[in-house]
Amino acid sequence: MSASSDHPVRLQGLVKIYTQGARQIRALHQVDLTVRSGEFVAIMGASGSGKSTLLHAIAGLTDVNEGKVIVAGQDLASFSDAALTRFRRKQVGMVFQAFNLIPSLTAEENIQLPAMELPDVKTRAEAILQRLGLLDRRHHRPDALSGGEQQRVAIGRALMMEPAIVLADEPTGSLDSRTGQELCQVLRDLVTREGRTTVMVTHEPRVAMWADRVVVFKDGRCLSEFPVTPNAGAEAVALAYEHALQSAA
Amino acid sequence: MRTILRLSWAHVREHPLRLSLTSMATAAAAAMVIWVVSGYDALLKTFDEYANLALGRYELSVAPISHFSQVAPGVIPAPAQKDVPEAAVALLRSDPAVRVADPMWALQIAVAHAEPSAVAGRRGELPGTVVGTGADAAPFDLVEGRWIEMSDGLKEEGVLSLAAAEAAGVRVGDELVLGSGKLQQRLRVVGLVSSPDVSGWSASVAKSQTMTPAVGGLFVSTKLLEQASGQSSRISFIGVGLKEGADLTPFRFQWSPRLSALATPCQFQEAHDIEEALDESASAENLEFQGHMAAAVSMLAAFFIILSTLNMGVTERIRQLAILRAVALTRAQTALLVVVEALLLGAVGYIVGCTSGWLLMKAAVATAPGLLEDGAVVGSFSLVLAAVCAFGGALLASAWPALRAMRVRPLDAMGKLAEPAPRGIRPVWLGAGLLLISVYPLMARVLPHGDEEPFVVYLLVGLSCLAVGVVLCSPAFVHLVDRSLSPLLAGILRIPPRLLVSQISSNLSRTLATAVALSVGLGLLIGIHVWGAHHAGRISPRELGTGCNDRLPPWRLGARSSRAGQCLEGHHPGPARGGGAAPAQGRSHPQRAARHRGAPGQRGHRRGGCGTRLWRERAAVQVPVGSRKC
Numbered sequence: 017m018s019a020s021s022d023h024p025v026r027l028q029g030l031v032k033i034y035t036q037g038a039r040q041i042r043a044l045h046q047v048d049l050t051v052r053s054g055e056f057v058a059i060m061g062a063s064g065s066g067k068s069t070l071l072h073a074i075a076g077l078t079d080v081n082e083g084k085v086i087v088a089g090q091d092l093a094s095f096s097d098a099a100l101t102r103f104r105r106k107q108v109g110m111v112f113q114a115f116n117l118i119p120s121l122t123a124e125e126n127i128q129l130p131a132m133e134l135p136d137v138k139t140r141a142e143a144i145l146q147r148l149g150l151l152d153r154r155h156h157r158p159d160a161l162s163g164g165e166q167q168r169v170a171i172g173r174a175l176m177m178e179p180a181i182v183l184a185d186e187p188t189g190s191l192d193s194r195t196g197q198e199l200c201q202v203l204r205d206l207v208t209r210e211g212r213t214t215v216m217v218t219h220e221p222r223v224a225m226w227a228d229r230v231v232v233f234k235d236g237r238c239l240s241e242f243p244v245t246p247n248a249g250a251e252a253v254a255l256a257y258e259h260a261l262q263s264a265a
Numbered sequence: 266m267r268t269i270l271r272l273s274w275a276h277v278r279e280h281p282l283r284l285s286l287t288s289m290a291t292a293a294a295a296a297m298v299i300w301v302v303s304g305y306d307a308l309l310k311t312f313d314e315y316a317n318l319a320l321g322r323y324e325l326s327v328a329p330i331s332h333f334s335q336v337a338p339g340v341i342p343a344p345a346q347k348d349v350p351e352a353a354v355a356l357l358r359s360d361p362a363v364r365v366a367d368p369m370w371a372l373q374i375a376v377a378h379a380e381p382s383a384v385a386g387r388r389g390e391l392p393g394t395v396v397g398t399g400a401d402a403a404p405f406d407l408v409e410g411r412w413i414e415m416s417d418g419l420k421e422e423g424v425l426s427l428a429a430a431e432a433a434g435v436r437v438g439d440e441l442v443l444g445s446g447k448l449q450q451r452l453r454v455v456g457l458v459s460s461p462d463v464s465g466w467s468a469s470v471a472k473s474q475t476m477t478p479a480v481g482g483l484f485v486s487t488k489l490l491e492q493a494s495g496q497s498s499r500i501s502f503i504g505v506g507l508k509e510g511a512d513l514t515p516f517r518f519q520w521s522p523r524l525s526a527l528a529t530p531c532q533f534q535e536a537h538d539i540e541e542a543l544d545e546s547a548s549a550e551n552l553e554f555q556g557h558m559a560a561a562v563s564m565l566a567a568f569f570i571i572l573s574t575l576n577m578g579v580t581e582r583i584r585q586l587a588i589l590r591a592v593a594l595t596r597a598q599t600a601l602l603v604v605v606e607a608l609l610l611g612a613v614g615y616i617v618g619c620t621s622g623w624l625l626m627k628a629a630v631a632t633a634p635g636l637l638e639d640g641a642v643v644g645s646f647s648l649v650l651a652a653v654c655a656f657g658g659a660l661l662a663s664a665w666p667a668l669r670a671m672r673v674r675p676l677d678a679m680g681k682l683a684e685p686a687p688r689g690i691r692p693v694w695l696g697a698g699l700l701l702i703s704v705y706p707l708m709a710r711v712l713p714h715g716d717e718e719p720f721v722v723y724l725l726v727g728l729s730c731l732a733v734g735v736v737l738c739s740p741a742f743v744h745l746v747d748r749s750l751s752p753l754l755a756g757i758l759r760i761p762p763r764l765l766v767s768q769i770s771s772n773l774s775r776t777l778a779t780a781v782a783l784s785v786g787l788g789l790l791i792g793i794h795v796w797g798a799h800h801a802g803r804i805s806p807r808e809l810g811t812g813c814n815d816r817l818p819p820w821r822l823g824a825r826s827s828r829a830g831q832c833l834e835g836h837h838p839g840p841a842r843g844g845g846a847a848p849a850q851g852r853s854h855p856q857r858a859a860r861h862r863g864a865p866g867q868r869g870h871r872r873g874g875c876g877t878r879l880w881r882e883r884a885a886v887q888v889p890v891g892s893r894k895c
Binding site (some may be wrong): 033078102105120129133174 | 266267268271272275276278279300584588589590591592593594595596597642675676
């Protein structure tokens with residue numbers, strides 16, 4: 017097994033600096049992280065801790081000032097803008113907090129979006145709709161779907177190209193707690209049944225508890241990480257998170 | 266590409282009302298092009314058909330070169346230069362290849378019904394151009410009756426063109442009066458010929474610029490025309506028929522230098538010469554120019570309408586575009602998405618516009634059958650030009666929004682988009698804008714009016730300055746309106762004033778696009794009006810050519826005509842008194858314009874002592890065809 021298939025995500029010495037006027041903000045500070053194949057990693061941290069920036073860096077949505085981002089064995093810095101887009105389309109599935117569906121397309125068309133040029137697009141989309149329980153909602157536009165359904169459509173879109181990695185940015189942030197838990201179950205199933213590598217950003221312990229490993233972020237640094245046992249509840253995760261923060265302090 | 270097409274179509278359908286309005290506006294622009302250019306196409310087709318038939322039974326026509334072009338710049342041809350020398354007839358007849366060489370004299374002279382009461386109810390306009398001839402056969406096919414008996418000296422007979430007879434309600438056997446006053450001659454219509462005709466004002470003007478038997482509405486013997494006009498006969502042109510087997514090309518080649526060497530240089534006209542002359546005539550050029558202007562204005566309209574719609578769409582869809590960039594599309598594909606959307610809008614406008622244009626033409630033909638000779642035919646050129654306007658406008662309009670779409674970053678989808686902060690008034694922009702706006706009126710005072718070159722300068726320099734000036738001033742005007750009217754409007758609408766202010770000031774780019782559209786549109790309108798009004802002031806009915814007599818009721822003519830003619834400065838009725846004639850032109854020419862300006866009283870006489878009626882009567886005075894007073 018090659019290193020790239022063992023570790024779909026490898027981050028080495030990542031530094032990201034934002035400039036606001038004369039002020040420089042260090043969003044990521046020498047971050048190293050490796051995600052194993054088929055692993056479900058939750059990145060936890062408070063607002064402004066740099067967790068979303070980290071996710072954007074993995075997706076190639078933002079350039080880093082220093083360090084290397086290697087996804088599916090490819091150094092993202094070596095890509096041109098167009099090549100990076102093509103790479104992202106094939107290898108990275110993304111799920112956003114605000115669903116970010118195209119309002120003028122139906123649920124099925126939204127799912128098909130990254131793969132519309134493929135000849136088997138319809139078959140693929142149908143299988144995903146079936147898997148996510150959305151077959152009866154396939155012809156509805158996003159405004160006719162509930163929040164949970166919209167996020168499932170977004171997950172379907174992320175899975176359409178059979179990506180090496182799925183990135184989820186606060187996927188339950190716009191959902192009520194029950195729907196949020198249902199959605200976490202969907203993500204968990206993807207990892208357990210299909211071995212889909214998933215990196216999720218969240219600040220909620222009850223969402224992070226579905227992961228295999230939690231990485232704690234603060235002030236752009238990776239403070240620590242802890243494994244999550246299969247039956248660990250939200251409280252256990254919350255305690256471990258608090259402990260990680262206090263240890264660093 | 267499938268992704269792009271599906272997304273573009275989805276975007277277009279997202280706002281049905283916007284799609285409808287944009288398409289309607291683009292359609293109106295395309296329909297305008299179809300209408301104007303099809304009119305031009307129809308005119309050219311009419312010319313084509315006319316040119317093929319205008320020579321009748323002759324293969325060639327010989328006419329003075331001076332009739333078709335000026336002898337030298339600024340020089341008005343003398344009367345002798347407008348007639349074919351008699352020697353030419355004998356010379357041509359001596360050629361063994363020549364079957365017939367018939368001299369013809371075309372003259373504008375009053376023609377009236379002999380007994381108006383007898384034709385009451387079916388009386389229309391009678392032809393004003395009479396052709397005197399000694400030919401022993403009709404120049405065109407006889408559809409009824411017979412040709413004039415030429416062997417019998419002064420035979421009081423005439424043959425009318427079928428179109429003129431139908432228009433005037435004249436039948437074979439009816440009597441007409443030729444000429445006016447003591448000289449008038451009665452004649453009987455003995456036959457009708459199917460001579461070709463062109464309808465429409467501009468076509469009539471163009472027709473007068475060629476010399477063929479088709480210029481005549483009524484054919485009489487030369488002697489009768491001499492009697493009725495009191496003039497000695499002249500030769501306006503010679504109809505030349507060749508014997509069977511004679512080759513036209515070497516004949517022309519052999520005779521051209523000899524005709525040029527005559528006392529009055531002459532030249533041949535064949536069907537293609539006639540068509541070329543008609544196509545190049547001022548009236549046709551005018552219509553062509555109008556067509557191009559309509560196309561340009563339509564393209565501008567389509568450009569601004571689609572630009573406004575697309576720009577609005579990009580602003581609204583920044584987040585969507587960012588998502589697309591994040592999950593599916595490259596920069597180029599994002600730009601292509603906008604371009605395809607523009608082309609879709611253009612396509613809808615084009616299809617609807619062409620259909621509307623065609624329906625408009627059908628409606629026009631139904632209400633005025635003579636308007637378009639061949640009915641509602643949409644030519645391929647008009648379709649191509651409309652396509653250039655709709656799709657060219659769409660492509661141009663998509664450039665800026667596509668660039669904006671390309672600049673959208675995937676990260677824009679992740680966070681909340683910041684509202685653009687409204688900018689305040691920039692005094693430098695305002696000053697520069699006002700300075701540029703003042704260029705247009707200043708040019709109007711400094712530059713001469715009316716000729717083509719200044720018009721182009723007005724168009725290019727004046728309008729450009731005006732447009733850029735308005736653009737530079739727009740932010741200041743928007744802020745002024747914002748500050749002065751927003752509180753009032755907000756009070757009326759009962760909404761927070763700050764909300765209204767932000768809505769107006771935050772969309773400055775849209776305001777600018779609207780300002781440019783309005784300024785260019787208004788500028789063009791003003792330019793065309795000024796240009797058109799200036800030319801209209803210069804044209805008198807006499808300049809309209811052979812058809813001018815047709816438009817005057819014969820019962821208004823009488824003994825006063827000769828007095829009327831004497832009242833006209835520079836005009837002296839009679840064979841040797843036609844000085845001052847110039848080829849009819851509907852459009853300006855620098856030398857002609859100079860001549861007009863340099864001829865004192867020529868424009869003023871319309872408002873002189875003779876009065877309006879006199880001016881009307883003047884048009885009925887006998888004028889050799891091809892001669893026009895300025």
